[in-house]
Amino acid sequence: MTEKERIELAELLFPNIKKTREYYEEKYPERNLPDGAMVTRYGPSPTGSVHLGNLFSAFCDMVYAKQSNGVFFLRIEDTDQKRAVEGGIENITGVLKGFDITPNEGYTFGGEYGPYKQSERTEIYQTYIKDLIIKGYAYPCFMTEEEQNNIKEEQAINKTKIGIYGMYAVDRDLSLEEIKEKLENKEEYVIRLKSPGNPNKQIEVVDCIKGKMKFPEHDMDTVLLKKDGTPTYHFAHVIDDHLMHTTHVIRGDEWVSSLPLHIELFEILGFTPPKYAHIAPITIKDQETGAIRKLSKRKDPWAGAKFYEESGIPIEALHLYLATIANTNFEEWYLNNQDKTINDFTFSFDKQAIGGTSFDEAKLNNLCKTYFSRKSGEEVYNETLIYTEKFDKDYNKLLKENKDDMIQFLSIEKDGPRPRKDIAKYSDVKEEFSYAIDSMFEKEFYSKYEGDKVYDVDLITEYINNINLDTTNEEWFNQTKEFAVKHGYAEKPKDYKKNPDSYKGHVGDICEAARVMITGRTKSPDLFSIMKILGKDRIKERIELYKKYSNR
């Protein structure tokens, strides 16, 4: 076909496209950003659900853009109407917001480079396709599904590469007359790339994470525009990321095999390609089969985004976990920098895992504990209030009624270099601090205490009457030891162990008895702190309660 014929063809195919590529190039000029600023994007398709992998990639996008004073935008990739789910887009924006992953541009976030929804960009894609047809890099293909399947079957038998390329791309060299005829017969068509690639040549691509990769040049006549005039992912990606001036395409590594195509498209269109960073998928070892697989929402509760909110895992702790799988040196850094937050850490692609990252629930749990240990009692109180507001209204009410007490209890052993690490989620607070609220304690006391040991109520009553709570922890313990000795108990557990016949027990036994009566359990944070907060009157009430229980 001559150029003149190609122009005629382009007009025939896209009579309504009046704008030119120059128009768009001018409309979306270079971004005015400081040196080194990264422009990243998250491009979900609105299939409704968001899972950890999506969240992870969006997290990376955000973090790299943020630390370089760049732009992180949200683009809805809804070129496939079949996959669209009602409310899917709202769900995505909702989840992002819930997880504190906020784009600073894009769909529902505004910006100069929109529209940020691919279904609203059809005219743009078609403008560039029209141009490609004129240049001879694209052509209409009228092959039916059946014809294509036949070719694939034949290729499978001959054990050659499967697809539409070279000699198999029969509509490549259709004459203008032939095309006109098919159009008049109302034959349906797609627009395919007329790939100039030579598969015997190698191309080398440098990925920010994976490093150098070699591929044969792309030579498939890949579909660019579908029958309905909408673009395929590949074409939309190239056009959008060029016009929106994305500098770094951060995406899942299921895309690496289409890299040669994307590079080829950028070249043909005369665009400079962005840098690519392909991130490893989050995997898990299947409990039943032992096989390594991708996270599955059906089998793994933690794959779905909702799980974290419902079970009370703090968003910030999840960010911490995402950061540790994003950059392998983050974990150690965070541990050694008690006073720093994620925002103080500089992420880099070469510290990003290359192979699949296995989801580690135990590590997440530990990270959550560390997170809570660094929060003050008041902060934990306030955050738990927000959580229970939504997921445990009854407890929320109790928390509000017992605010001052709760904050004091939550603050026990928080000072110093080794703060307690006993809660991992907001939902743990209720259980861990069951002894904190009197009205709840009564109920909990009976159901939770399962020991069969019966403690001496009179002894502990006397003990409580005798000690002074208005003192220091050290002084309190001295008093306790004195009391123990007076009643025939050893001052130190070791003494008792050496001569068990000489004593009734040791100081720890006194504490244990008091602890059970006061908290309803054999394990608790520092007993003295708890006693001090409760005060003698409430302690005595609890001893009465214990009496009732043990005589039952």
Added chain:
RNA sequence: GGCCUGUUGGUGAAGUGGCUUAACACACUGCCCUCUCAAGGCAGCAUUCACGGAUUCGAAUUCCGUACAGGCUACCA
């Protein structure tokens, strides 16, 4: 079938030819500290980097094969 990518302990991993008798963290086990728990301290946990060959004075690190895993091979993203 073809084309890519990956494979270091129970887990996440550090490691870019000699400083590695393979870091660190999580998990687990034991001991210590201790009024219980949590935390913390110490110690243990891969004689070896999927396997086989090659290059080299020297390889977890380079090259070639094999196995396994994952991805792509759609008018899905």
